[in-house]
Amino acid sequence: MTVAASGRRAVVTGAAGFIGSHLCERLVADGWRVLGVDSFTDSYARHDKEDNLLPVAGEPRFALLEADLVGDSWRSALRPGDVVFHLAAQPGVRGSFGASFARYARDNVVATQRVFEAAHEAGCRRVVWASSSSVYGEAPEYPCRESAPTRPRSPYGVTKRACEDLARVYGGKGVTLVGLRYFTVYGPRQRPDMALRRLCEAVLTRATFAVYGDGFQSRDFTFVTDACDATVRAGLVSDPEPVYNVGGGAEATLAQTVEIVERLAGARLDVARTAPVHGDVRRTAADTSAARRSLGWRPAVDLETGLAAELAWVRESTASRRVA
Ligand SMILES: NC(=O)c1ccc[n+]([C@@H]2O[C@H](COP(=O)([O-])OP(=O)(O)OC[C@H]3O[C@@H](n4cnc5c(N)ncnc54)[C@H](O)[C@@H]3O)[C@@H](O)[C@H]2O)c1
Numbered sequence: 369m370t371v372a373a374s375g376r377r378a379v380v381t382g383a384a385g386f387i388g389s390h391l392c393e394r395l396v397a398d399g400w401r402v403l404g405v406d407s408f409t410d411s412y413a414r415h416d417k418e419d420n421l422l423p424v425a426g427e428p429r430f431a432l433l434e435a436d437l438v439g440d441s442w443r444s445a446l447r448p449g450d451v452v453f454h455l456a457a458q459p460g461v462r463g464s465f466g467a468s469f470a471r472y473a474r475d476n477v478v479a480t481q482r483v484f485e486a487a488h489e490a491g492c493r494r495v496v497w498a499s500s501s502s503v504y505g506e507a508p509e510y511p512c513r514e515s516a517p518t519r520p521r522s523p524y525g526v527t528k529r530a531c532e533d534l535a536r537v538y539g540g541k542g543v544t545l546v547g548l549r550y551f552t553v554y555g556p557r558q559r560p561d562m563a564l565r566r567l568c569e570a571v572l573t574r575a576t577f578a579v580y581g582d583g584f585q586s587r588d589f590t591f592v593t594d595a596c597d598a599t600v601r602a603g604l605v606s607d608p609e610p611v612y613n614v615g616g617g618a619e620a621t622l623a624q625t626v627e628i629v630e631r632l633a634g635a636r637l638d639v640a641r642t643a644p645v646h647g648d649v650r651r652t653a654a655d656t657s658a659a660r661r662s663l664g665w666r667p668a669v670d671l672e673t674g675l676a677a678e679l680a681w682v683r684e685s686t687a688s689r690r691v692a
Contacts (some may be wrong), residue, residue, distance in 0.1 A: 377401045377447060378603070379492075381437060381483060382456030384408060386557050387498070387550070387595055389420035391453055392430060394596045401429045403445055407436040409475065411458060412560050419685075420557050437479040448491035451603040454483045455498045457527075460561055461647045464524035476527035477534070484538040484545065492543050496602045497535070499547040499611065500528040501588070501652045511588075511655040514549070514611050522647030532611065539610060546602045548595075551615035551654045555592035555674055556681035564589075564625060564675065568682040571633040581644035583623040588653045590616035591669035591677075601663040609662055615654025618671035625675065632676050 378395050382388035383404025395402045404421070408414050424430040435442035437456055446452070458464075458475040480497065487495045502525030503518040520526045532547055539545040558565040570577035598614045620628075630637055659665045669677075 375399070376451060377403070377449070378451050378453055379403045379405060379446060380453045380455065381405045382454070382498075383432065384417035384421050385455060386420065386559050387553055387592060388453075388455040389423070389557060390555070390592045391455065391596045391599055392421070392424050394593070394600060396424055396427050396429050398600065399429075402431070404430065404432045405435055405437065405442050405445070406432070406456065408434060409458065416560070437482055438474060443486045443490070446486055446490035446492055450487075450490070450492040452483065452487050452492050452495040453497075453599060453603060454480065454495055457498060459524070459559065461502060461522040461524050462561070462645050464522050464527070465646060469523045472524055472527045476524075477530045480531040481534050484534060484543075488538060488541050488543045494544045494546065494603060496546045496548065496599055497531065499532055499549045500525065501549050501551040501613070501615070501654065503529045503532060503549060504649075504652070506649050506651075510651060511615075511653040512613070513655045514609070514613055514658055521649055524647070535610065544608065545610065546608045547611040548599060548602060548614045549611060549654070550595055551588040551590050551613065551652055553590045553592050553595045555678050557592070558678060563622060564678060565682065567625060567629050567637070568675075568679045569686070571629050571635050571637050572679075572683055572686060574635070574638070576638045576640045577626070578640050578642050579622060579626075580642055580648065583626070583639075583641070584621050585648065586619050586621045586651050586653070588615040589618045589620060589671055589674070590614060590667065591674040594667040594669055597668075598659055598663060598665045601665050605663055609658055612659045612663065613654035613656050614659060615652070615656050616667040616669070616671075616674075617654075617656065618667070618674070619653050620671055625671075628672055628675050629679060632672075632679050
């Protein structure tokens with residue numbers, strides 16, 4: 369479903385990333401003028417991030433600014449009335465322990481505080497920003513509502529929880545802030561550290577797939593175009609809530625995703641069980657009634673269709689890397 373938005377201007381931070389690049393594509397297709405901002409951190413290969421932007425490269429309504437949100441060089445690019453979609457961050461639960469936490473604190477907490485202040489000072493209309501299901505930790509009941517207690521189990525989740533606190537500080541100062549708690553987003557261009565991407569690569573290259581823990585941990589998987597649809601709606605709807613769960617409703621265990629990918633690829637996987645990851649929760653499942661009611665959003669892509677799309681993309685991008 370297309371949400372009309374002709375003439376609007378969006379600033380998308382993290383534009384070269386997985387979700388950000390799909391969001392830029394969607395906004396341009398809907399008629400927005402889009403400025404993408406990204407510093408191309410070394411969280412994964414720069415050429416992968418450049419490839420993510422190929423679908424919008426050359427679009428007259430898209431421009432890219434390479435800038436670090438923690439610095440000031442990008443702030444003058446904000447205009448009164450802009451909608452800022454703030455997706456830039458250092459994501460990932462596993463890497464957030466140890467010395468690398470400094471980077472999470474910088475690219476998540478400090479960068480988000482800069483974005484909220486800059487948007488306020490420039491007179492932007494709204495900031496829709498990426499929180500995470502990681503703020504919940506182990507929820508007392510499932511599916512969990514936005515009102516459930518937030519008790520993150522990883523340093524990454526703590527940074528997103530801190531951003532939610534920042535949103536409470538800066539919200540209501542002229543600019544509307546809307547946080548989206550994304551639940552495990554997947555699909556083409558998924559980050560290389562994420563389980564479904566590694567799973568697709570392993571089945572196609574006959575490599576061993578490392579399963580952390582017993583494989584029965586489950587996730588509420590959200591296809592990337594569904595996540596983008598909720599994000600665009602959150603940028604447009606009147607009187608939004610301060611925070612929404614964005615979960616695809618496709619809950620599955622890792623073992624079930626292995627079975628689906630094996631069936632789609634027509635090949636068996638060599639699975640190696642390894643120790644559970646510190647900070648990983650046993651289950652995620654979103655109650656999305658607030659997003660359905662207030663944003664008019666509902667996920668459209670089921671897990672099998674979404675995994676087929678991701679597998680096809682991994683196959684194609686692996687083949688083109690071999691040719692290059
Ligand atoms: N992918 C998921 O399943 C998921 C789930 C929950 C929340 N999120 C959140 O959604 C957002 C997008 O995630 P993604 O998976 O697309 O990640 P990604 O790593 O692919 O994209 C993030 C982008 O932000 C950029 N960036 C980081 N720090 C920056 C800075 N200081 N200045 C400018 N650019 C910077 C990076 O270069 C990268 O291109 C993140 O905020 C993430 O925490 C993602």
